[in-house]
Structure formats: C-alpha cells, structure tokens
Amino acid sequence: MSRWEPDARGRLLRAALELFAEHGYESTTTAQIAERAGLTKTTLFRLFSDKREIVFQAQDELVALVKRGVDEADVGASPFELMVSGVRVLSGAHVDEHRRTGRILDPILAASPELNERAVFKRFALTVALEKALFNRLVDRWEAGALADLGIRAYYLGYDVWVASDGPAPLTSYVLEQVTHLQGAMQRVTNS
Amino acid sequence: MSRWEPDARGRLLRAALELFAEHGYESTTTAQIAERAGLTKTTLFRLFSDKREIVFQAQDELVALVKRGVDEADVGASPFELMVSGVRVLSGAHVDEHRRTGRILDPILAASPELNERAVFKRFALTVALEKALFNRLVDRWEAGALADLGIRAYYLGYDVWVASDGPAPLTSYVLEQVTHLQGAMQRVTNS
DNA sequence: GTCTATACAATGATAGAC
DNA sequence: GTCTATCATTGTATAGAC
Known part of the structure; x- marks a missing residue:
C-alpha cells in the first residue's frame, strides 16, 4: 500500500x-x-x-551484459571467441518486445540530432566496455580495440536487420551472421 | 578597415x-x-x-579531408590502401600548433561529460565519412565499415601518442604506425 | 554584413513542506 | 518519494544600430 x-x-x-x-x-x-x-x-x-536519458537509460544495463559475456567465456577461448561470447550475451538479452519498441523509437531518433548524439555515445560506451573486458582477459591492446569495433558494429548491423524483419529468428542469429560477414571482410582486406 | x-x-x-x-x-x-x-x-x-561547438567546430573540416584522401587515391588502389590514403590526408593537416591546443584541451575534455559526448560524436562522424568514401569507391559494404573503424581508431591512437610526445615526427607517422599495429592484430585474430 | 539590446521558452538544480 | 516554488543558464527570436 x-x-x-x-x-x-x-x-x-x-x-x-x-x-x-x-x-x-x-x-x-x-x-x-x-x-x-x-x-x-x-x-x-x-x-x-x-x-535524453528517458529514452536511453535502459541501455545502460547492456554494458554489464557484454562484459559478462566475455568474462564467462571458457579459459581456452581465442580472442575472437571471447568477442563473440560478449556480443552473444549482449544480443541474447533482447526479447521481441524490444523489436516493437525499436520500431517506435527509431524514427524519433532519426529526426532528432540531440537524441542521435546520445545514441552514438551509448554505442561508444558499449565499445569501450567490450574493449576493456577483452583486454582484461589478456588480449593484446590492439586486438582488443579492433575486435571491440568489429563486435559492436556487428551488433548494430544485426539489430537494424532484426528490427526491420518479421521472422521468428532471435536477434543473436542476425548478429552472428554479421560477425561472419565482417570477419570475412577483414581477412580479405588485411591480407592484400 | x-x-x-x-x-x-x-x-x-x-x-x-x-x-x-x-x-x-x-x-x-x-x-x-x-x-x-x-x-x-x-x-x-x-x-x-x-x-560545445566553440571547442569542436574546427573539427568539422576533418570530414572533408578524410573524404578527399580516399577520393584522390590511385585507381588501382586496394581497399586497405584507400583507407590509408584517407587517414594520411586527415592526419597530414595537423601542424604543431594543434599539438599545443590538444595539450590544453584534453584535460578540459576529460573533466566534462558534456564535452566528452560531443567528442565521441565527432569521432563517429569521421568514421561515417570514411566509410561512405570507401563505399563510394566500390568497396564492399562490410569491408568499408570495418576499414573505417580501423582507420579512425589508428588516427585517434596516433593522435594521443603524438600529443604526449615531444619529437619532431609529424602526426602522420604515428598514425601509420598504429595502422600497422591494428592490421597485424586483425590478421592474427580473424584467422584463428 | 556584423554586432547589440531585450525579451523569452525550456532545461535542470535546489530548498523546504507533506 | 513527491510537490511547489524559485532560480541560473542555455539557446532563440526580434528589432535595431553602425
């Protein structure tokens, strides 16, 4: 009462x-x-x-999720596998309700420079969190940074596809598909 | 008069x-x-x-520079070389006066969340500009995004080292060194 | 074409009452 | 934990001076 x-x-x-x-x-x-x-x-x-935080405060818990994903990975995991574990836990937290919220929110975001700036800041915070978690697992400094960029890029690309689609597949499957695309791109591009 | x-x-x-x-x-x-x-x-x-723009407005011209660097690259350039051309022109514009300004500005930035957020936004704008310029040169979508992340990360890492150092070497040499570090890291990490 | 004066709306902080 | 009230500051709008 x-x-x-x-x-x-x-x-x-x-x-x-x-x-x-x-x-x-x-x-x-x-x-x-x-x-x-x-x-x-x-x-x-x-x-x-x-x-701005009315709309974005909920995203703050994602920082803890991506860190947990890396921390929980097996001892023998490679740097790439550590990153994948981070984005897997990160995207695994999104249920279907988030997709509906995203559909309402995205046009609002696109129309407001002020909200856009905050959205970019939250993305950067996620990247830094992933980078730190990777570095903490003794991943090389440059590997940690580059992998964090790749992982968070995959997460956002996958999110966009997921929000725009209607299928029953969870966000994680879209994100992992993007991870594969980006991994292949990086292999081609850095061995030229 | x-x-x-x-x-x-x-x-x-x-x-x-x-x-x-x-x-x-x-x-x-x-x-x-x-x-x-x-x-x-x-x-x-x-x-x-x-x-905030009092402090950051000068950065807006950097977007045009990174685009020009990519646009001006040779016809036969590989995707990686296109990216390097972009960050080379970008960092080539920084004269020694920018280093002094950076030394004054950086502690102010670090102490202000509001300025920090704007700084992150400007970094993202640079990344998007590089990505678009690369995509415009017919680079694959995923290659363009991943290379943009790598190039802008190298630029910021190199900038930090340059501002903290006293040597006569230009910013560009520090940035290119970071590009090499990140290239090696990506090769190791994506071929595991 | 650049600056000033003034008035104004909105964010965000603060202090005290219930 | 919420409310009322007041306040400083950012940022806009207008009209006019040099």
Whole structure:
C-alpha cells in the first residue's frame, strides 16, 4: 500500500514515447511528459539525469551484459571467441518486445540530432566496455580495440536487420551472421 | 578597415579555453566567454550553434579531408590502401600548433561529460565519412565499415601518442604506425 | 554584413513542506 | 518519494544600430 501509483519510470517512458511520436522530441517539454505520467517535472529529473536519458537509460544495463559475456567465456577461448561470447550475451538479452519498441523509437531518433548524439555515445560506451573486458582477459591492446569495433558494429548491423524483419529468428542469429560477414571482410582486406 | 576587431571566432575560442582551464567547462557561462572576447552572448550563438561547438567546430573540416584522401587515391588502389590514403590526408593537416591546443584541451575534455559526448560524436562522424568514401569507391559494404573503424581508431591512437610526445615526427607517422599495429592484430585474430 | 539590446521558452538544480 | 516554488543558464527570436 503506497500513496502513489507504482512504476513511475515506466509511466514516464511510455508518456514520453507517445508525446515524441505525436509532436516530435524537441516540441515536447519535460513538463508535458511529467503531466501525462501524473507526476511533476521535479520527479522526472530525479528519476532521469536529463531528458535524453528517458529514452536511453535502459541501455545502460547492456554494458554489464557484454562484459559478462566475455568474462564467462571458457579459459581456452581465442580472442575472437571471447568477442563473440560478449556480443552473444549482449544480443541474447533482447526479447521481441524490444523489436516493437525499436520500431517506435527509431524514427524519433532519426529526426532528432540531440537524441542521435546520445545514441552514438551509448554505442561508444558499449565499445569501450567490450574493449576493456577483452583486454582484461589478456588480449593484446590492439586486438582488443579492433575486435571491440568489429563486435559492436556487428551488433548494430544485426539489430537494424532484426528490427526491420518479421521472422521468428532471435536477434543473436542476425548478429552472428554479421560477425561472419565482417570477419570475412577483414581477412580479405588485411591480407592484400 | 572594419569597425570591429577582426577574428571574432578566434577570440571567442581563446577566451573559452582560458576560462575553461581556469574554472572548468560547466562553471563558465556563455556570457562570461562573450564578455572576455569583447562581444555579447547573441554574437556567440550566431557564430557557434551551441556552447560545445566553440571547442569542436574546427573539427568539422576533418570530414572533408578524410573524404578527399580516399577520393584522390590511385585507381588501382586496394581497399586497405584507400583507407590509408584517407587517414594520411586527415592526419597530414595537423601542424604543431594543434599539438599545443590538444595539450590544453584534453584535460578540459576529460573533466566534462558534456564535452566528452560531443567528442565521441565527432569521432563517429569521421568514421561515417570514411566509410561512405570507401563505399563510394566500390568497396564492399562490410569491408568499408570495418576499414573505417580501423582507420579512425589508428588516427585517434596516433593522435594521443603524438600529443604526449615531444619529437619532431609529424602526426602522420604515428598514425601509420598504429595502422600497422591494428592490421597485424586483425590478421592474427580473424584467422584463428 | 556584423554586432547589440531585450525579451523569452525550456532545461535542470535546489530548498523546504507533506 | 513527491510537490511547489524559485532560480541560473542555455539557446532563440526580434528589432535595431553602425
């Protein structure tokens, strides 16, 4: 028995997505979002560090996932296998609901430079997390960086295909397909 | 003979760097920067689209440079050589004054999440520009993306070494050294 | 064509009451 | 944990001065 409706974060997120879809990101004020969620601006900024984080905060847990994927890999795993283990756990966390959210969110993102910048920052944070986890498993410094770029690129490419498709295949299968494409490309290109 | 002191942009940049170094980025207001430059807030925002761009606007020309480097490469160049041509022209534009600026700017960047986010965005913009230029030269889609990651990573790694060092060698030599490191790493890692 | 003055909307921080 | 209220700052818009 609490005095307030539960799940303030979720209500704010849903309200924000609705309003952004209706009027665009920039034309929606934080006061409007809070009002639709039955809260005030003050509460919104206590729960989210800024307006962009309403949409992106959920991504922060992905950093822990990619790290866990690398940490859990077998002792004898090669650097490439360590990277694959990271992106496998990362993409394994996405259920079908994320695909629906992505379909709503992606056009909003594309229309807002401000949200785009934050999206790029989150991608970079994922890359750094993967690189550190690989380096921590005694992977060479340059191998760790280059593999992190490759893995996160595969993850984003796979994500785009997954969101655009309707099949029952999980995100992971799309991402692993992209890993194979990129691995082949790198073999061709670095042995010329 | 003009009625105003020339180089308003440069004066604003120098004023901003001084104030950021003295009091930090967040504690410096745009009004203070404008005042030290002998201008008003209105003029500052006419010359720079936002506060962060005072520090980063100069980077925008780098996008054109990396594209030109790829476009100018010989007809028979391999994908890898195209990428190298891009980062060579990119890093060739940095004279020694940029190293001094970098030494002032880097600690300011490191201390400000807001500036950090913009820095990451500019890095991504460079990557996308390189990827597009490579794709435009009929490089395979996956090769273009992976090579762009590799080239821009080499550029940033080389830049860090260059700024920290005192030798007379140009940035380009440091960057090309990093390209070699990353090429070797990718060969080892993708053939396991 | 560049700068200034002024007014204004929105983000985000802060302090105190329930 | 939430609310009201107030505040500084960023960034925009307008109209005009040199």
